[in-house]
Amino acid sequence: MASERQGPGRHAPDRFSFETLNLHTGAEVDPYTGAASIPIYQASTFHQPDFDHPPEFDYARSGNPTRVALERVIAELEGGVRGFAFASGMAAITAALLLFPAGSHIVACEDIYGGTYRALTRVFARLGVEATFVDATDLDRVRAAIRPNTRALYLETPSNPTLRIIDLASACALAKERGLVTIVDNTFMSPYLQRPHDLGADIVVHSATKFLGGHSDVVAGLATVANERLGAEMYLIQNGFGGVLGPYDSWLVMRGIKTLSVRMRQSQSSAQAIARFLQDHPKVNRVYYPGLPGHPGKAVHDRQAKGPGAVLSFDIGGADEVRRFAARLRLPLFAVSLGAAESILSYPARMSHASMPPDERARRGITDGLLRLSVGLEAEADLLADLEQALQAV
Ligand SMILES: *Cc1c(COP(=O)(O)O)cnc(C)c1O
Numbered sequence: 119m120a121s122e123r124q125g126p127g128r129h130a131p132d133r134f135s136f137e138t139l140n141l142h143t144g145a146e147v148d149p150y151t152g153a154a155s156i157p158i159y160q161a162s163t164f165h166q167p168d169f170d171h172p173p174e175f176d177y178a179r180s181g182n183p184t185r186v187a188l189e190r191v192i193a194e195l196e197g198g199v200r201g202f203a204f205a206s207g208m209a210a211i212t213a214a215l216l217l218f219p220a221g222s223h224i225v226a227c228e229d230i231y232g233g234t235y236r237a238l239t240r241v242f243a244r245l246g247v248e249a250t251f252v253d254a255t256d257l258d259r260v261r262a263a264i265r266p267n268t269r270a271l272y273l274e275t276p277s278n279p280t281l282r283i284i285d286l287a288s289a290c291a292l293a294k295e296r297g298l299v300t301i302v303d304n305t306f307m308s309p310y311l312q313r314p315h316d317l318g319a320d321i322v323v324h325s326a327t328k329f330l331g332g333h334s335d336v337v338a339g340l341a342t343v344a345n346e347r348l349g350a351e352m353y354l355i356q357n358g359f360g361g362v363l364g365p366y367d368s369w370l371v372m373r374g375i376k377t378l379s380v381r382m383r384q385s386q387s388s389a390q391a392i393a394r395f396l397q398d399h400p401k402v403n404r405v406y407y408p409g410l411p412g413h414p415g416k417a418v419h420d421r422q423a424k425g426p427g428a429v430l431s432f433d434i435g436g437a438d439e440v441r442r443f444a445a446r447l448r449l450p451l452f453a454v455s456l457g458a459a460e461s462i463l464s465y466p467a468r469m470s471h472a473s474m475p476p477d478e479r480a481r482r483g484i485t486d487g488l489l490r491l492s493v494g495l496e497a498e499a500d501l502l503a504d505l506e507q508a509l510q511a512v
Contacts, residue, residue, distance in 0.1 A: 196304070218270055401439075
């Protein structure tokens with residue numbers, strides 16, 4: 119099986135720190151040529167000289183050497199047994215959700231990515247898979263939402279965009295006790311900061327479009343699983359539905375991942391400073407960041423993650439304030455997305471969460487004055503100065 123191939127650079131990763139594992143996963147050298155950068159095997163089919171002995175690769179939807187290398191990299195970094203690369207984060211997420219048959223029920227955290235909310239409420243509902251959204255920071259609410267037909271618990275922590283923290287180890291233990299599969303969207307943290315499999319998660323999903331790709335140049339999704347049974351089921355969906363990542367995009371994500379540790383460290387360090395600056399600023403009503411002492415989930419987050427990450431949200435009032443602020447800001451891109459080399463400011467109420475009904479948005483604190491900042495690699499002092507001058511206009 120393709121996922122079991124071992125490259126010549128295979129190491130014993132557990133002995134290394136993440137920064138080293140980041141580069142030496144065992145999949146970093148091409149097993150066929152020794153190339154130091156995995157080649158882009160831009161091929162859809164593979165010659166089969168002897169049909170009695172099928173080759174490792176036969177057709178690129180089922181397996182492509184470049185994609186398989188990326189799948190091995192993410193499996194090593196997340197500590198899963200097998201990885202899968204998809205054409206987008208949503209393709210990875212929906213592949214995981216397709217594991218459950220009609221008649222199933224899923225409990226999901228309420229502060230969920232807008233696209234996942236839309237997929238669950240508008241697509242999966244139609245397929246007979248029902249979802250209940252609960253405040254999963256309170257495990258009693260999760261427990262109360264579990265029904266006889268509940269099959270999965272779907273979590274995101276820190277959540278998007280209000281950065282609420284769910285206790286992953288406790289949630290996974292509860293799910294295990296009730297026979298549920300736990301799926302964790304780890305996009306905001308990346309495996310550099312948080313490894314949900316180590317805390318008991320069965321499936322980890324990523325929008326690799328964000329921190330893993332890291333350069334705003336590729337849309338991609340990744341998933342990893344904790345055991346071979348789930349691996350076989352995910353492979354059936356990946357191959358059966360065919361939402362695979364192409365070889366060139368697989369290469370781009372691998373290239374991005376090589377600098378994940380240094381990018382994350384730099385962005386997080388600036389994010390810490392920016393969060394403190396915003397918290398003390400008279401024009402800012404509220405800052406959401408798990409690195410701030412007053413954050414209600416800080417103790418839990420510190421226990422399960424190595425740092426607060428590079429994304430923070432803050433509230434500056436309403437749509438008029440946002441309009442004035444965004445017009446003056448010079449450095450961050452004003453855009454959807456996060457986790458890039460450049461800072462990105464986004465406006466959840468009008469962008470990522472626009473498809474969520476307004477009353478639902480309001481209930482979740484996604485006000486018209488809420489902005490989300492993904493801190494990039496610019497000099498911290500320049501970012502602070504830019505935010506300060508733009509806040510003067512508010
Ligand atoms: C962007 C994002 C997704 C969706 O990923 P795509 O690559 O855009 O399909 C899912 N979850 C989170 C937390 C995200 O930020």
